[in-house]
Amino acid sequence: MIHIQNLVGGYSKTPIIKGIDLEINKSEFFALLGPNGSGKTTIFKLITGQLPIISGSISIAGKEISSFSKLEKAKKIAVLTQEVQVSFDYTVEEIVSLGRYPHQKGILKNLSKHDLEVIEEVMEITKVSEFRKKQFRTISGGEKQRVLLAKALAQEPEILLLDEPTNHLDIKHTFQILDLLKTHQHVKGLTIFSILHDLNVASLYADRFALLNNGSLLEVGDVNLLRNEEQLQHVYQVQVNAQSHPTVPKPQLLMTPKFVEEAKSPSFVNGYEIKQQHDFVHVHFEQPLRTISNGIVGDGIQWLQHFCQVHAAYNPSNEELLQWFEQKDLPSKQTSVMMTTQRLENIVVVERQVEGIQMMIMAMSEVGMKGAKGKVNMMLFMDAHFSDGALVNGYMIATEAKMKALQELNIATSSDSLLLGLTQNGEVQSSASLENRVGKAIHDMVYSATKEAVQKNLQLV
Amino acid sequence: MRNLSIQKLLSNKIIWLYILSGGLLLGTSLLGLFLSSVTVPIPTILHIISEKVFHIGWLEEVQKNEEMIIWNIRLPRVVLAFCVGASLSLAGAAFQGLLRNPLADPYTIGVSSGASLGAVIVLFFQFSIIGLGTFTLPIVSIISGLLTLLVVFGLVRLSSRSLAVETIILAGIIISSFIGALVSLIISLGDKDAMTQIIYWLYGSVGMRGWDYVQLIIPFMIVGAFILFYHYRELNALALGEEAADHIGVDVKRGKTFVLIGASLLTGAAVAVSGSIGFVGLVIPHLVRLIVGPNHRHVLPLSMLIGGSFLISADLIARVLIAPKELPIGVITALIGAPVFAFLLIRERIGRGSNR
Numbered sequence: 001m002i003h004i005q006n007l008v009g010g011y012s013k014t015p016i017i018k019g020i021d022l023e024i025n026k027s028e029f030f031a032l033l034g035p036n037g038s039g040k041t042t043i044f045k046l047i048t049g050q051l052p053i054i055s056g057s058i059s060i061a062g063k064e065i066s067s068f069s070k071l072e073k074a075k076k077i078a079v080l081t082q083e084v085q086v087s088f089d090y091t092v093e094e095i096v097s098l099g100r101y102p103h104q105k106g107i108l109k110n111l112s113k114h115d116l117e118v119i120e121e122v123m124e125i126t127k128v129s130e131f132r133k134k135q136f137r138t139i140s141g142g143e144k145q146r147v148l149l150a151k152a153l154a155q156e157p158e159i160l161l162l163d164e165p166t167n168h169l170d171i172k173h174t175f176q177i178l179d180l181l182k183t184h185q186h187v188k189g190l191t192i193f194s195i196l197h198d199l200n201v202a203s204l205y206a207d208r209f210a211l212l213n214n215g216s217l218l219e220v221g222d223v224n225l226l227r228n229e230e231q232l233q234h235v236y237q238v239q240v241n242a243q244s245h246p247t248v249p250k251p252q253l254l255m256t257p258k259f260v261e262e263a264k265s266p267s268f269v270n271g272y273e274i275k276q277q278h279d280f281v282h283v284h285f286e287q288p289l290r291t292i293s294n295g296i297v298g299d300g301i302q303w304l305q306h307f308c309q310v311h312a313a314y315n316p317s318n319e320e321l322l323q324w325f326e327q328k329d330l331p332s333k334q335t336s337v338m339m340t341t342q343r344l345e346n347i348v349v350v351e352r353q354v355e356g357i358q359m360m361i362m363a364m365s366e367v368g369m370k371g372a373k374g375k376v377n378m379m380l381f382m383d384a385h386f387s388d389g390a391l392v393n394g395y396m397i398a399t400e401a402k403m404k405a406l407q408e409l410n411i412a413t414s415s416d417s418l419l420l421g422l423t424q425n426g427e428v429q430s431s432a433s434l435e436n437r438v439g440k441a442i443h444d445m446v447y448s449a450t451k452e453a454v455q456k457n458l459q460l461v
Numbered sequence: 462m463r464n465l466s467i468q469k470l471l472s473n474k475i476i477w478l479y480i481l482s483g484g485l486l487l488g489t490s491l492l493g494l495f496l497s498s499v500t501v502p503i504p505t506i507l508h509i510i511s512e513k514v515f516h517i518g519w520l521e522e523v524q525k526n527e528e529m530i531i532w533n534i535r536l537p538r539v540v541l542a543f544c545v546g547a548s549l550s551l552a553g554a555a556f557q558g559l560l561r562n563p564l565a566d567p568y569t570i571g572v573s574s575g576a577s578l579g580a581v582i583v584l585f586f587q588f589s590i591i592g593l594g595t596f597t598l599p600i601v602s603i604i605s606g607l608l609t610l611l612v613v614f615g616l617v618r619l620s621s622r623s624l625a626v627e628t629i630i631l632a633g634i635i636i637s638s639f640i641g642a643l644v645s646l647i648i649s650l651g652d653k654d655a656m657t658q659i660i661y662w663l664y665g666s667v668g669m670r671g672w673d674y675v676q677l678i679i680p681f682m683i684v685g686a687f688i689l690f691y692h693y694r695e696l697n698a699l700a701l702g703e704e705a706a707d708h709i710g711v712d713v714k715r716g717k718t719f720v721l722i723g724a725s726l727l728t729g730a731a732v733a734v735s736g737s738i739g740f741v742g743l744v745i746p747h748l749v750r751l752i753v754g755p756n757h758r759h760v761l762p763l764s765m766l767i768g769g770s771f772l773i774s775a776d777l778i779a780r781v782l783i784a785p786k787e788l789p790i791g792v793i794t795a796l797i798g799a800p801v802f803a804f805l806l807i808r809e810r811i812g813r814g815s816n817r
Contacts, residue, residue, distance in 0.1 A: 048707065048708060049707075050704070050707065070707070070710050070711070070712050071710045073710065074708065074709050074710025075710070077708075078708065078709075079705075079708040081704070081705070084701050084702055084705050085702060086700055086701055086702075087561040087562075087563075087700050088558075088561075088563075088700050088750065088755035089750075089754065089755055090697075090700055090754070090755050090756070091754065094697070094754070094755075094756055095701070098697060098698055098701065098709055099709060101694060101698060101709045101710050101711060102709060102710035104694070109694055151709070155709060155710075
């Protein structure tokens with residue numbers, strides 16, 4: 001649809017765009033990415049004709065861009081930019097009607113019946129008809145942007161150029177506008193060529209991407225472009241990590257600031273306190289820990305600060321749990337909870353240094369019951385720094401060590417809970433295995449703690 | 462259904478506004494013809510006009526002097542007042558739309574000062590060009606107004622290729638102050654008589670001009686109004702800003718050039734025949750916008766009608782208030798205009814306050 005060949009252009013003398021080739025297909029949502037000053041808006045201005053093309057060519061549907069008249073171009077291409085300042089108190093409807101400008105015919109240039117129908121339709125689509133008689137200046141930023149989108153759609157364009165249209169909108173209105181556009185893309189086959197600042201939003205909506213830096217294209221491709229952490233880091237000069245979106249199979253980028261708050265980092269042993277209450281044991285860490293867990297609260301991989309072994313006669317409902325958190329004054333989103341029906345005297349707490357790593361384990365065994373299969377709940381805290389991969393490795397090693405101990409005791413369990421918590425101090429460990437010292441440390445710690453906990457449990461019964 | 466009826470109501474409202482403004486124009490015109498030192502009954506006035514224009518009369522005897530007063534003195538005065546008021550209001554509406562600035566008026570870009578300078582030169586040197594006679598003043602005035610437009614344009618084009626609004630306003634201010642200084646210089650060099658004459662001319666008047674002046678302004682008014690009416694959509698689109706107007710297919714530079722030319726023709730001609738009458742071009746478009754909204758499709762014609770009526774009334778007041786002497790019409794427009802403008806300003810702020 002848009003064919004850009006060897007394009008050079010920009011402000012006179014020093015071209016901003018230094019020779020790019022780009023092909024944008026019909027009915028696709030194409031996102032142009034790149035830091036400020038990389039030349040994204042310049043490319044748009046070269047397309048709309050506001051800046052002169054020094055060499056190379058842009059063609060729309062096979063026709064050279066310069067051969068279009070202004071009106072012909074406006075029938076093919078509409079532009080939606082950041083908020084526009086409108087002077088005088090035009091109503092929403094009047095602003096939308098302006099989109100019909102390139103289509104109006106005759107000497108009087110009145111709005112024809114067809115024009116009115118189109119205006120009506122685009123106002124329905126963008127949901128602005130309800131405030132059509134309101135003055136444009138009095139509506140909110142999100143509504144304004146929808147009105148301007150309606151105006152752009154009223155041009156009945158084949159191509160829509162978006163220049164950071166959601167720049168100052170909140171997430172509600174950003175997603176509203178982009179969902180609208182996405183629907184229009186699918187229903188009407190609109191080709192969307194957009195500049196989006198927010199890489200995560202771009203990842204969710206665009207079909208293809210181009211990364212621009214200093215007026216040249218670094219890469220053109222699908223969403224995998226956003227998984228290339230090194231390249232993004234190089235272009236944006238910010239440490240980025242590509243993570244998976246939890247429900248959409250697309251990457252989301254997480255940025256790490258260069259400024260890191262000076263951790264008060266007390267030694268591991270002084271960094272936490274254990275409080276025994278009548279119905280639960282509470283471990284509180286001063287700094288949040290990177291955790292991996294399958295406990296009933298605080299599961300998955302995240303950052304947690306409070307860790308509780310709770311005694312309860314039955315598994316509580318969600319409301320009861322929330323109530324419990326409130327009673328105990330614990331933040332429910334920062335707490336890991338494991339439940340036991342046994343008395344809390346069974347808990348074994350071991351603090352030890354293994355392979356030079358400070359560790360603490362809190363284990364609770366529940367195997368003495370006759371007839372029922374028991375369980376072992378375990379929380380292992382260590383003063384180390386694990387990557388996500390190492391975290392999963394560590395979790396496996398811990399499970400294996402626990403199984404080994406239980407087999408030797410000839411005990412089978414069915415619904416164990418396990419949590420691994422890391423202070424993320426020190427050098428990053430990218431893997432944990434029985435071959436290296438972190439792996440060995442986990443193994444030894446879990447193995448001995450399991451045995452100790454089960455034996456204590458059996459004695460008490 | 463609801464929408465349809467609302468739309469109908471609205472279009473009706475606008476039709477009513479046109480009818481009302483037409484009625485206002487008719488009423489003020491008749492009042493202008495009727496009220497004066499010599500009272501001519503309204504039927505006689507109507508007869509004289511109909512007789513002269515359509516050659517259809519119904520009255521048997523009309524005194525010759527009444528006919529003289531109505532046809533040769535009062536009617537041209539009223540028509541001229543209308544033309545000047547309409548031209549200035551229309552030009553003001555166009556400048557405000559073009560410059561996206563509600564404070565713009567026909568005098569913003571300096572064409573009027575140019576026209577004034579021409580007139581002042583004629584008054585100062587007391588010359589007349591052979592073949593033009595008493596027409597020397599308005600014609601020199603129009604020509605110097607157009608020359609000023611060229612200078613302003615040249616200045617704008619040299620400093621900003623895209624005819625940026627800020628540049629237009631700045632160039633207008635530069636030229637205006639320069640020419641204003643020249644006019645002051647001429648006034649200070651002149652004797653008492655010339656000074657009085659010049660200052661009186663600068664205040665503006667539509668009296669004692671006759672049909673010749675009407676004939677002079679009408680072609681400019683028609684051409685100027687036609688150009689502006691033709692570009693009403695461009696004026697609307699410019700409210701979005703030039704870039705956004707360009708995106709919907711408006712040839713911004715061409716549109717701006719035409720609007721500037723059209724509005725300047727109107728202003729130059731109005732100043733040439735009547736002196737610089739202030740406030741009409743500033744207040745009337747504002748008032749019209751408050752009533753019909755900012756759509757230039759209606760703002761332009763209604764500004765013409767209401768501006769014309771306003772100046773007829775102002776002229777009427779100017780000559781009735783201390784009759785048989787006359788006040789300068791510019792004084793009246795400013796005396797009425799400034800308080801109205803202040804009121805509108807306050808009302809707008811209060812209105813906005815209650816909206817938010």
